[in-house]
Amino acid sequence: MEKNIEKLLLRVEKPARYIGGEYNTPDMNKAASVRFCLCFADIYEVGMSNLGIGILYDILNNRKDIVCERCFTPWVDFGDILKENDIPLMSLETKKPLKDFDMVGFSVPYEMSYTNILYMLDLAKIPFRAKDRGEEFPIIVGGGPAAANPEPIIDFFDMFFIGEGEETLVKVCEIAARYKGNKAKILAEASKVEGVYVPSVCEVKDGICVTKVKKSTVKDLNAAHYPVKPLVPNIEIVHDRGVIELFRGCYAGCRFCQACFYYRPIRYREKERVEEIAENLIKNTGYDELSLSSLSTGDYEGIEEVISSLKDISERENVAFQMPSLRLDSFSKDLIDTSRTGSLTFAPEAGTQRLRNVINKNITDEDIEKSMKASFEAGYRSVKLYFMLGLPTENDEDVLGIADIVRRIKRIYMETTRRKDININVSTAMFIPKPCTPFQWAAQISEEEMYRKQNLLKKELFSIKGVHYSWHGARDSVMEGIFARGDRKLSFVIESAYNKGCRFDSWSEHFRFDKWKEALAENDIDINEYARERDTKETLPWDFIDYGVSKKYFEKEYKLAMEGKTTDPCKHNCNGCGASQTAKCRMAGGVCSC
Amino acid sequence: MLTIAFEKTQNSVFVAHTDILRSLNRTFRRAGINVGYSKGFNRHMSLKLTQPLPFGVASKEEWVTADTDFADADLALRLFNENCPPSLKASRAFVVKTNPNLGGKVVASDYKLYSPEAINHKEEIINAFNNLEIGKKGSPEEKINATHLIYKADVDEEGIYVLSAFGNKNVRMDMVAAHLNALFNLDIEVTDIIRLTQYVETDGKLISAEEYVRSLI
Numbered sequence: 093m094e095k096n097i098e099k100l101l102l103r104v105e106k107p108a109r110y111i112g113g114e115y116n117t118p119d120m121n122k123a124a125s126v127r128f129c130l131c132f133a134d135i136y137e138v139g140m141s142n143l144g145i146g147i148l149y150d151i152l153n154n155r156k157d158i159v160c161e162r163c164f165t166p167w168v169d170f171g172d173i174l175k176e177n178d179i180p181l182m183s184l185e186t187k188k189p190l191k192d193f194d195m196v197g198f199s200v201p202y203e204m205s206y207t208n209i210l211y212m213l214d215l216a217k218i219p220f221r222a223k224d225r226g227e228e229f230p231i232i233v234g235g236g237p238a239a240a241n242p243e244p245i246i247d248f249f250d251m252f253f254i255g256e257g258e259e260t261l262v263k264v265c266e267i268a269a270r271y272k273g274n275k276a277k278i279l280a281e282a283s284k285v286e287g288v289y290v291p292s293v294c295e296v297k298d299g300i301c302v303t304k305v306k307k308s309t310v311k312d313l314n315a316a317h318y319p320v321k322p323l324v325p326n327i328e329i330v331h332d333r334g335v336i337e338l339f340r341g342c343y344a345g346c347r348f349c350q351a352c353f354y355y356r357p358i359r360y361r362e363k364e365r366v367e368e369i370a371e372n373l374i375k376n377t378g379y380d381e382l383s384l385s386s387l388s389t390g391d392y393e394g395i396e397e398v399i400s401s402l403k404d405i406s407e408r409e410n411v412a413f414q415m416p417s418l419r420l421d422s423f424s425k426d427l428i429d430t431s432r433t434g435s436l437t438f439a440p441e442a443g444t445q446r447l448r449n450v451i452n453k454n455i456t457d458e459d460i461e462k463s464m465k466a467s468f469e470a471g472y473r474s475v476k477l478y479f480m481l482g483l484p485t486e487n488d489e490d491v492l493g494i495a496d497i498v499r500r501i502k503r504i505y506m507e508t509t510r511r512k513d514i515n516i517n518v519s520t521a522m523f524i525p526k527p528c529t530p531f532q533w534a535a536q537i538s539e540e541e542m543y544r545k546q547n548l549l550k551k552e553l554f555s556i557k558g559v560h561y562s563w564h565g566a567r568d569s570v571m572e573g574i575f576a577r578g579d580r581k582l583s584f585v586i587e588s589a590y591n592k593g594c595r596f597d598s599w600s601e602h603f604r605f606d607k608w609k610e611a612l613a614e615n616d617i618d619i620n621e622y623a624r625e626r627d628t629k630e631t632l633p634w635d636f637i638d639y640g641v642s643k644k645y646f647e648k649e650y651k652l653a654m655e656g657k658t659t660d661p662c663k664h665n666c667n668g669c670g671a672s673q674t675a676k677c678r679m680a681g682g683v684c685s686c
Numbered sequence: 687m688l689t690i691a692f693e694k695t696q697n698s699v700f701v702a703h704t705d706i707l708r709s710l711n712r713t714f715r716r717a718g719i720n721v722g723y724s725k726g727f728n729r730h731m732s733l734k735l736t737q738p739l740p741f742g743v744a745s746k747e748e749w750v751t752a753d754t755d756f757a758d759a760d761l762a763l764r765l766f767n768e769n770c771p772p773s774l775k776a777s778r779a780f781v782v783k784t785n786p787n788l789g790g791k792v793v794a795s796d797y798k799l800y801s802p803e804a805i806n807h808k809e810e811i812i813n814a815f816n817n818l819e820i821g822k823k824g825s826p827e828e829k830i831n832a833t834h835l836i837y838k839a840d841v842d843e844e845g846i847y848v849l850s851a852f853g854n855k856n857v858r859m860d861m862v863a864a865h866l867n868a869l870f871n872l873d874i875e876v877t878d879i880i881r882l883t884q885y886v887e888t889d890g891k892l893i894s895a896e897e898y899v900r901s902l903i
Contacts, residue, residue, distance in 0.1 A: 098877045101700055102742050108705065111697035115712070115771045324712060326697070326771065327705045378712030378769070410723070 097187070100177065104170045108327045109136035112162075112184035115324040116376065118153040120185045125157045125269035129183050129193040129230075131212055133205035134598070136164040140323070141331035143385065144236060144257075145199055150319035151258055158265050161185040161193075165208045166215065168596065174215055181215035190216035194268055195231045197261070198249075200238035203575035204568055204598040206245055209234075210590040213248070220587060222250045222292065227275055231268065235261075240354050241527040241634040242289065243301070244575050244582035250275070251282055252289040254637055255307035255674075256340075256355075258316060260287040289637075299580055300631060306638040309674040313340060313359035320372035324379075333381040333414065334373040336366055338398075341671070342387040343662045343679045346441070347452045347653050348483065350526040351387055353641045356669065357677030363398050370402060374409050383414040390415070391663070393678075435474035435515070436467050442483060443493025449658050450485050452530075452649070457500075464501050468508040474515040475501065481545045481563075482523040482537040484653060491545050494518065495552035498559055516559045520549065522569035526576050527634040528641065530649030535625035536573040542566035567605040568597065574612075574622040579633040584615045642670035687785055688719070688752045688762055689899050691778040694745040698773035699877060703738035709771055710735075710750055716769035719762060722753040736788045736884060736895075737853060740823070740860045742876030743797075747777075747883050749788045749895060757781055782902040786895075794837060794885040794892055795852035797859050799866070800878040801845040807870045808841040814869060815839040815848070820861045832857050837892075845878070852884065 101107035130149055132139030139145055145162070152160035161183035166174065174181060180189040190196050190212070198209055210220055213232075219225050222232065234242060235253035242252045253260050264282045271277040283290035287308025294303035310316045318337070325332070341358035342351070361369070370382060384402075386392065402413050440460055442448045448455060467475060479494050498516055505514040522542055525534045537545075546563050553561040575582060588611035596602035612619065626632065628647050635643065645668065652659060659667055662679045671677060694706065701709070711731045714721050723729040732753035739745055756762055763779040770776065804811060815836045819829045835851035846866070850857040859881075863874040885892040 095877075099875055102876055107700040108697075108702070111700050113697040113772055115709075115716075115769075117772075324709075324771075326701050326709060328708065374715075376716070378715035380711075380715065 094187070096177075097179070100170075100173050100179075103173060105167060106136075106327065107170075109164065110166065110170060110184065111326065114326055116321045117185065117323060120159055120161065122156070122159060124159040125272070126159075126195065126265045127188075127193045128152055128158060128160045128265060129163055129188075129190055129196045130160055131163045131190075131196060131198045132165070133198055133200055133208040133212065134165055134596075135167055136325075137327070137329040138201075139164040139199075140325050140329045142199065142201065143335050143337060146319050146322045146335075147317070148197075148199075148257055148261060150322065151262060151317050152265065154317070155262065155265075157269065158262075161188065163190060163196075163212065165205075165212055165596070168602070171211065171215055171595075180217050181212055191218050191229060193230045194272065195233060195265070197233045197235065199236040200234055200242075200245070201236055202598060203238060203244075203572045204603075205238075206575065206586050207590045207595045207597055209245065209248060210587065211595045214590075221247050221583075223247075225250075227273065231275060231278060233264070237351070237354075240350055240637075240639075241576065241578070243580050243633045244578035244586065246289075246291050246301075246580060247583040250279060250290070250292070252291075253287055253308070254289050254305055255287045256310045257287070257308070258310055260285055260308045264288060294636075300633050301636045304636055304638055307354075307640055307674060309357070309640065310340075310359070311675045314362050314365050318361075318369055320369060321376040322373075324377050331383065333383050334370075334377055334379040335383045335385050336369050336373065337361065338366060338384055338386040338389060338392045339678070340386070341677075343391065344388060344454065345452050345649070345659055345661060345667070345669075347450075347530040347649055348441075348480065348523060348526070349387075350529050352529075353646075353669070353671075354528050354639060355387070356641055356671035357675050358679045359675060360393070360678050363394055363401065366398055367401055367405070370405055374405070374411055380410060381412045381414060435476055435517070436472055437476040437478070438463065439478040440497060441478065441480050442486075442490060443479065443495070443497060444490045446656060447483060447486055447490040447493070449656050450653050451480075451483055452653065452658050454658055454661060457497075460497065461500065461504055464504050465508055468505050473509075473511075473513060474517070476517040476519065477501075479518065479520045480523045481520050481549070482542060484523075484531060484534040485656075486523075486545075488545075488548060491549050492552055494520075494549055495556065498553065498556055502556065502558065512558070514558050516556075518553060518559060518561045519563070520546065520561075521564040522566060522573075524569060524573045524576050527632070528637075528639050528646075530646045530653060532577065532632065532646060533626040533628055533630075533650055536570075536623040538623070539566050539570050542569065565600060565603070568600075568603050570619065570623070571597070571605070571608055574617075574619060577622055577626075577632070581615070581617065585611045585617055588614050640669075640671040640674035645669045687782045688754050688756050688759070689780045689782050689786055689788075689902075690750050690752070690762070690766060690776045691747050691896065692750065692766075692770070692774050692776040694739075694748050694774060695880075696744075696773040698771070699742050699744045702741070703735075706738075706774070707733065707735065709774060713766060713770045713774070714752060714754075717762075717765035719752065719754055719756045719765060734785065734787070734789055736792050737856070739881060740858055740876065743859060743879045743881065744877070745881040747881065747895070749786075749884065749899075751782075751785055751788065753785075778896065780899050780903055782899060784902060786899050786902055788884070788886070788895055788899075790853075791886040791898065792853045792884045792895060793851060793855070793887045794849060796838075796847065796849040796882045796885075798844065798880050798882060799846040799848065799859065799863055799874050800880070801872050801874045802843070803872055804841050804845050804866075804870070805843055807872075811841050811846060811866060811870065812839055814866065818862070818865070820858075820865045823858055823861060826861070826864070832862075845874075849885075
């Protein structure tokens, strides 16, 4: 590493974030026709915990003709130092300035990371807007969960990947190699690839894109590439373990959940493949903990057989298997026996059966109680419960219902264990209507109403011993709500906010609501315009995206929600959501009524 | 027991001690060297290291002892190096009968402080070690007299060589560098400092940690 950068690293917190050199780093010196820098709009510890980054990095570097490096948002101390010393933001592996790459790709994990994209572009000395970048700048691409509605940030990108990027990204890199030096040609050819959204070649009417873009979907997940020699970080990261992705999509159909619908249809990695990945990960990383990851791990068909075979590996290799995202309706003692956590986490989401029916969270009070009893019998003394506030049709009875659930859990604990020392951690987030969900038309409650509900619940929970309550901020929920269903006008708000000093907005110590409000006002943006309920006849900014799941299906589900009616999970019978038009769906035996 | 000498150079100087321990843990696992675990709920791999250096200081010789029945030192060395991060390469491995407890036994270390300008002040620098008052980390205005903890000092074309106390009585080389920088307008950064060897005391004299470990084979 250059001496001047070494000296600067001594002045920052956790300099190991910026050094690279991890075990399993691929060959960065091979001849390559495309040099790609994969960026994540948050710090190293968060980005390296992201499976998508790991998959894309591995896929690209496995290609003989592509070198992929990484860059994460530098923490503010290092960012300031780079600026003071006029050093452009560079990649981790070879310390190459970002602007010297052929392509720079941003994985955008959440709406409140938008200013970090501008922060990185600014540090890299790359103009923010695509229209201001000539041939001398790399092609800037985006993707990740924010791709469900990229409109608020689309002006900053030359192209955006909608859906799963594993196959799409390679095709686009091939195009970039073929037409190197001719950005317009690259963009024109890339726009023909399924899943690639190139705004410059799309038609726009009244500020809304009208050229259809179909989400790209990996057809055969079992055969799809999976990194079995991933980078092993030199420092502790948020999820410091190996990850095995069991399946994609979710059959539950909770109406608020974007991931459930966005990652449909449901596709599996088979048991033998899971075992193969587990063995290779352990051998190649040395991790003593692996996580079985999916939206709802307990719902994996044959999970008991998988656990049984992984138990053998666990004992032989002294490895623990984590199972996050256990649903209360598919929970069993077998699932927790393998896990080595101190507490279990569940997400009932709503305090009453009525509201759970509205959001289609098909769990009953009996499911909750049965799962809690099983947990306590297994020896757990601590549970975490996630709920949402501000859900459509929610009333105060629903909010107070959360406290009732907590009291019932405490009673079950005392009856099961004859002890009083339970720890119940309750966490609430604010409901945010998201595109690609049945609730994409629902209103978001006001900031004042958010505080009122939080205080109502706080008062109840604080009176119960052994309960700790934490809540997600109202103000960042307001901003997230604006961006989630935002349009192209918001790029000016994001730029204004960044110029006022906003960055790391998902970090509470950095989030500056006052600056965001100034940015909104300067750009004549009315919060209520974005928080309001939408008419189902309205054209939405993201309507041009074909998610597979049809808008008609979302509308039907929204109507059912307002009537308080549920839809059965599609595990045994297809509900006709439309997702299997993008790839074959595992559920309902593959028999689709779409 | 397996005792391995490894270097901590390049990027590893920026990695904290607990993270180095985690890296070593994973290195042994990848290498297929079965190391025992502690008992209790929160089990951890039984690895013993010598005391950590200040952040940013490199080292040609760090030691780790693993509680294992692995009996082939040459094979252990090869497997370690095939499975370690690039900046934690091992140079020697020994199968020993008992835990050398280097963490408790090491009492001295020698270092090189790289500075091409130092040779211009050779005599003054050597004299400065005869009356060495250095600041404490965190409160540099609070001075301590470390003269008696410096066992040898010399200057050559590359920089300054120092043999000093390490372990229970410890001289921080980063604070020595800061002191010399102030006195002689040198520009020694923490990353210009490298530890060369560690020493234990037997029968009133210093022997290298390697010599001591070899006596336990």
